[in-house]
Amino acid sequence: MFELRRLRLLHEFALRGTVAEVARSLSYSPSTVSQQLALLEREAGVPLLEPDGRRIRLTAEGRLLAEHAARALELDEQARQSLAQAPAETIRISAMPTAAETIVPAALTALATTHPQLRVEMTESPPEEGLFELTARRFDLVIAEQYPGHTRERREGTEHELVGEDPIRLALPPGRSPVPLGALQDRAWVLEPVGSAARQWAVQQCRAAGFEPDVRFEAADLTAHVRLIEAGHAVGMLPDLIWGDTPAPVVLAELPGSPVRQVFTAVRAGTRASEGVAAVRAALVEAFAPSRRPR
Structure with missing residues (x-):
């Protein structure tokens, strides 16, 4: 019989690729992870790991067992959900910055009334x-977004549910008249970091308008974008959700095609029946609606 704790370590190794990353994620020492994987290999009776230069990788048998480990962890989660007492349930949320600053606080206020015993932790x-x-x-739940033509990978065992659609607009310094995107080719831009979906999408919009943006400022925090634009140092593209219930301090102009990004929640299939997860999802949808008022 395989021990579930060791199966989780194998699952984590399949995801993260190194013993050091598994150890960091689960707050174990690397030696403990290696020892437990060696014990799992002994239980399996076949090699699960093999040398790969100076590192190690999963063997074919290791990959197969990792797939079974993922299913075993999902079944364990479903069983725990069936036996859990809803009032003591804890829901751990990952929220993108704009959601963390706007819809999450409103959703928590609603949940404090409808589900006062539910514990929500957010990162x-x-x-x-x-x-x-x-x-x-x-x-247990992630609030994320995807841009037009740039859908997110749907990992096996997870489910996505739409929260709402969030318009994206050009953001110009105060006092400027709204202008089309193509008229901003000589301006300094502030965009999110390279590798992010938002950065990739924004650059593609500029290229479609006939120019390569002069990205002088790069920041993951959209509040920094707003401050730089408000001070007249840059232009950018910002989603309406960032303003919450406050007026925008910059000039907003329409982008070609009036694009919107989709804000969605993602959960594991094993937790979709959780009363707490369902309550948080419903509260997020309800909190999102008022932020869609006309600008």
């Missing part, structure tokens, strides 16, 4: 990180 993190850690079971 602000980029969608890319949150969705990965959802699979690794660090989070």
Whole structure:
């Protein structure tokens, strides 16, 4: 009989690729992880790991057992959900920054009335990180987004549900008249870091308008974008959700095609029946609606 704790270590190794990363994620020492994987290999009776230069990798048998480990962890989660007492349930959320600053506080206010015994823990993190850690079971629910033509990977064993659509607009310094995107080719831009979906999408919009953006400022925090634009140092593209219930301090102009990004929640299939997860999802949808008022 395989021990579930060791199967989780194998699952984590399949996701993260190194013993050091598994140890860091689960707060173990690397030697403990290596020892437990060696014990699992002994239980399996076949090699699960093999040398790969100076590192190690899963064998074919190791990959096969890792797939079974993922299913075993999902079944364990479903069983725990069936036996859990809802009032004591804890939901761990990963929220992208704009959601963490706007809809999450409003959703928590609603949940304090409808589900006062529900404990919600939130970590602000980029969608890319949150969705990965959802699979690794660090989070139970992730609030993320996807841009037109740039859909997110749907990892096996996870489910996505739309929260709402969030318009994206050009953001110009105060006092400027709204202008089309193509008229901003000589301006300095502030965009999110390279590798993010938002950065990739924004650059593609500029290229479609006939120019390569002069990205002088790069920041993951959209509040920094707002401050730089408000001070007249840059232009950018910002989603409406960032303003919450306050007026925008910058000039907003329409982008070609009036694009919207989709804000969604992602959960593991094993937790979709959880009363707490369902309550949090419903509260987020309800909190999102008022932020969609006309600008």
